[in-house]
Each structure stands twice: as structure tokens, then as C-alpha cells.
Amino acid sequence: MKIRFVLYIAIFSILNGCAGHMPQTADEFRKELPGAFLGEVEKFQVNRSYADVGRSFQKMAPQCLDVRIKSTSQSNTSYSVVVTKWNPTVKINDQKAELHIQQLHEQGVLNVYEVPEKGYYMMVVDAIPLGKNSSEVVMYRSSVGNKALIRAIKGWAAGEKIGCPDLTA
């Protein structure tokens, strides 16, 4: 968890130089991630309407991603505890369905940059209509890590009964 967070900070620190800024909204995240170090925008198509994709997000995100994770690390000289609250948000309007995933570090992490209300953005997923029963899914994410999370979200978007990613892994 700590490594993942440091990596995340590194991505945006390099992106922004020393400007000291982290994306405060999903729109800022979408705009800033493509040029970021280890930032990746992945696009794929699914044979479902964007509304159905959004309903899958609405069903699975609260069940799987609305969690609080406590991780501890210990060595001969140190002991640390990091508590992270994951906060998913799903929005559906007449143009697209959105899944925002944010991480709020409640303990054990010094937040140097301004923290959005529900925590730093770590992934934004959009489902955009292509036709009546097809959509393009756009994932704004890091190019490393979170393999299980990415696989789960792709499965949800495709309407598969894939379950939840182990966010402690």
C-alpha cells in the first residue's frame, strides 16, 4: 500500500514538477494523467449500453471498493500503520457513466498536497455510448500495479460475474 501510494505521488509530482498540485476533480485527473509519468489511458469496447455498464458499476463499486484498509509494516527499528479509506463514486447522466476511485489516507501518511474531499484520485473510468448496445470504456489509471482492480472493472464493464478485487494484494 505504501509503495503504491509513493508511486502515485511520484506520478503526479513529476507531472507537475514542484508546483505542488494534485488533481482536485475527476476532470483535472482526466486532463493531467495522459502526460504524467506512468500515467496511462486505456480504451476498449464492450457490447453493452453505457447505462448497463453504469448499473454494473453502481452494483459492484459499493460492494467491492467502499472499504477501509489497514496495513502495518514492521522492522527492527520501525513500526508503521497506514489506514486508507477507498471511496468509489458512480455517476450516470445522458452522455456517459463514470466511476471515480479515490483514496483517503486517514492514518500513517503525511498529506503534502491539498487532498480532495474523498481523497486523491487514483482511477477514473468513463463508459461512453457508441451505439444502442455498445460502449467505449476509457480508463485513466497508472500503467503499473492494481492488476486485480483493473481486471475486475473490465469484467464489470463487460457484464461478467467476476467479483471483487483484493485491494490488500
Added chain:
Amino acid sequence: MTRIKYAVLVLTIWFVTGCSGLKTYHSDLENNLKITTQTDSGSIFSSMQAAVDIHKVNPDCSTEYTGTVQLDDSSNDIGIPAGRSSYLVFVFQKSGLFSAETSTTYNTLIRPRNGYQYIAEVSYQENIYNVIINEIDPGSRTSREIETRGMYACRPV
């Protein structure tokens, strides 16, 4: 036995038997829930243990822990009360030689119907876990999947 020795003995037994806070789930009810489990930690250096904690749900939506069933990679049959809600917390605990012990949970409310049988398919593979619960009609033997719902779905009565 002096009073102090007795107190030490009681404390020792309490530590050994009950310190973890877990107790084995026991029910005199007829079995109505079959749980099949498939787990794979994904590495020869780690192991995965699955279990389910069973909680009684009170009318005000508060819960009371009633016990735990350790799930092995086969099937377990248990009886849970019909006609009232229970809260099932499936726990996936991973421990490894070179990694920290972690656990993650999948929670759902269930309200079994009288005479119906339930099958829960529990899996953990490639860092993705899943619980699918099917209800089997005793008459037609047809099966339908039950939507899993967290405690947020509980309404006080």
C-alpha cells in the same frame, strides 16, 4: 487452590480458548446452506484460508456474532435460520513467507425462506474474490441467483 491460583487458571484458559474472539458456528437447525469453496493464493509461498462469520440481524438492524465456519476447499453444510435475516461475512485471509498477513471480506445479508435450499459458491483466485448465492425452489428444483446486499439494505422493523 488459592484464590490467586484459581484466577490465574481461569485467565489462562480464557486466553487459550477464547482470546481470538472466534467461536465455531453451531446450529441445531436443518442444513439449508451449502458452501462450496475454491481458493488459490497464487503463490507457493503463500496460503489462503477462507471462513464465514455468521451474524444474527436484530429487528433494529444491529448484529450479533454467532460463530465462524472455516471453509476448506470442498463443501460445508450449515443451517441458518429461515424467515429472518442473517449477515454473512466471508473472510479471505492470506499469509505468506515473504509477505504480511492480509485479510479482506465480502459481506451480504441473507433471508432464507422456509424449505428452500441455498448454495454459496465462494472463490478466491488471482486476487479476485467472489461469492455467488443461489436459491433452490424445493418444488420445481429451479435455481435463481440472489443479489448480494450489504447492511445498508437492512431496514429496521
